[in-house]
Amino acid sequence: MTTDILIIGAGLTGQIAAAELRDNHPNLTIRIIDAGGAASPEIMGFSAPVNLPDTPNQLFHDTLNAANNAGNPYLAKMLAENALERLEYLEKLGLEFDRNQDGSYNTLHAVGTTFPRVVHHGTTTGKEAIRLLNIKYENLHAKQLVKSQDGAIAGAILDDDTLVQAKAIILAGGGFAGLWKTSTWSKKLRGDCLAMALDAGVSLVDLQFVQFEPTVATDPSPIAGIPIISTLLNEGAVLRCAIDDQDILANQKPVPAKKKLAAIIQKHIDKTGEPVYFDFQGVNLDQFAKKYPEYVKRYRLQGGDKSALRIPVKPAAHTTLGGIKIDEDCATSIPGLFAAGEAAGGLHGQDRLGGNAGLEVLVFGKIAAMAAAEYANAHELKTTIMAKTTIPQTQNEDFKKIASMLDRYFTPTSTRKDIKSAIAQINELQPSTHVNLVKELLRQKYESY
Numbered sequence: 001m002t003t004d005i006l007i008i009g010a011g012l013t014g015q016i017a018a019a020e021l022r023d024n025h026p027n028l029t030i031r032i033i034d035a036g037g038a039a040s041p042e043i044m045g046f047s048a049p050v051n052l053p054d055t056p057n058q059l060f061h062d063t064l065n066a067a068n069n070a071g072n073p074y075l076a077k078m079l080a081e082n083a084l085e086r087l088e089y090l091e092k093l094g095l096e097f098d099r100n101q102d103g104s105y106n107t108l109h110a111v112g113t114t115f116p117r118v119v120h121h122g123t124t125t126g127k128e129a130i131r132l133l134n135i136k137y138e139n140l141h142a143k144q145l146v147k148s149q150d151g152a153i154a155g156a157i158l159d160d161d162t163l164v165q166a167k168a169i170i171l172a173g174g175g176f177a178g179l180w181k182t183s184t185w186s187k188k189l190r191g192d193c194l195a196m197a198l199d200a201g202v203s204l205v206d207l208q209f210v211q212f213e214p215t216v217a218t219d220p221s222p223i224a225g226i227p228i229i230s231t232l233l234n235e236g237a238v239l240r241c242a243i244d245d246q247d248i249l250a251n252q253k254p255v256p257a258k259k260k261l262a263a264i265i266q267k268h269i270d271k272t273g274e275p276v277y278f279d280f281q282g283v284n285l286d287q288f289a290k291k292y293p294e295y296v297k298r299y300r301l302q303g304g305d306k307s308a309l310r311i312p313v314k315p316a317a318h319t320t321l322g323g324i325k326i327d328e329d330c331a332t333s334i335p336g337l338f339a340a341g342e343a344a345g346g347l348h349g350q351d352r353l354g355g356n357a358g359l360e361v362l363v364f365g366k367i368a369a370m371a372a373a374e375y376a377n378a379h380e381l382k383t384t385i386m387a388k389t390t391i392p393q394t395q396n397e398d399f400k401k402i403a404s405m406l407d408r409y410f411t412p413t414s415t416r417k418d419i420k421s422a423i424a425q426i427n428e429l430q431p432s433t434h435v436n437l438v439k440e441l442l443r444q445k446y447e448s449y
Helices: 012-024 054-065 071-081 081-093 125-135 192-200 230-234 260-273 285-291 293-298 356-378 396-409 416-427 433-447
Strands: 002-009 032-033 044-045 118-120 142-147 153-158 163-171 210-217 238-242 276-279 311-320 321-326 338-339
Touching: 002 012, 002 153, 002 321, 002 356, 012 032, 012 125, 012 311, 012 356, 044 081, 044 356, 054 081, 071 081, 081 125, 081 285, 081 356, 125 338, 142 163, 142 192, 163 192, 192 321, 192 338, 192 433, 210 260, 210 276, 238 260, 260 276, 260 311, 311 396, 338 356, 396 416, 396 433, 416 433
Parallel strands: 002 032, 002 163, 163 338
Antiparallel strands: 044 118, 142 153, 153 163, 210 311, 238 276, 276 311
């Protein structure tokens, strides 16, 4: 089984890459396979400096400031400089962004940004982009990368041990927040691409930087794991202590940014052993329904049941900011291997601006495709392939142990002692693809203190 370019990951990053190759490199054959559950349909909007006095340069500086000087400035510059072109591309596809009465873009003001700049199609920008791209993919799963004897990429091995030979591979399988027991994403998003890259000898960077969504439902089961938008705390909602029903943010005005808010809630949970309740009773639900109809359905707020207006929440692993080390062309240290989207690291540093996750997949999905096409056009399929690795795949029981361990020890309030305890637990497990990934995650976290 052969192809010129193999894309591992069928979310928006992989689909943008596939569309770029389909539209501009018809001479190349491509295959795109699912990495197991994309977060892309949840993309509400993305950063684009469309309204003056905002500029790409200001987006660049806001991105660096959010990263706290821990991000790669070259990647941040690529992100900012390509934002408007990506907006134009989607509009040509037929995606209609919300506008104000005067015709200007309706933009949302994300925390940490100088100007409102998140453009959006209601709350379903990601879903609409995927529909318009109309990319078909195969429901297959890769478990290992293979290299040629000269060290270049040669292909990937699927779960059924089929070898797919490729001149170039793009890793676009998303992040690893699904490793936590409590996460906003699918439990299938466990960093498969990172685990394969690490096994192949590629460096991973900034794994210690994990963004926790502060208010994620823990119950009832139909909405468990769904983030409750924290902006509602500015519109009458209250976070209440489960024990005495007091407002835990009574002395916190204005509402803190997400990172600080997650820490406040986690400290409260650490102290009481109980979740915090997101109380909607002070919210004008009629206005909320007009503004966010999708969220009203998602949170199950319809009807007159007052108990439904009190949802237990806790911080949950959301965006993983680190990943596979890449350069400005999305290239890794292995010739012919590229990475983009949340699978890649180095862009966001310590924190990610709201809207930049959506922009990242659009910008770097295209860049990865362009670089992979250039490489594939200049190289032949490798005929001499190195022996397969003997490292085993991670079993379900070990995934369960990892999930419980990360939920307990890797939180918004983790200490060096907590991570040391986590390292002791992971070292009790037999080496495997994802056990090794978690070991690297904990090593980087421990050394960051």
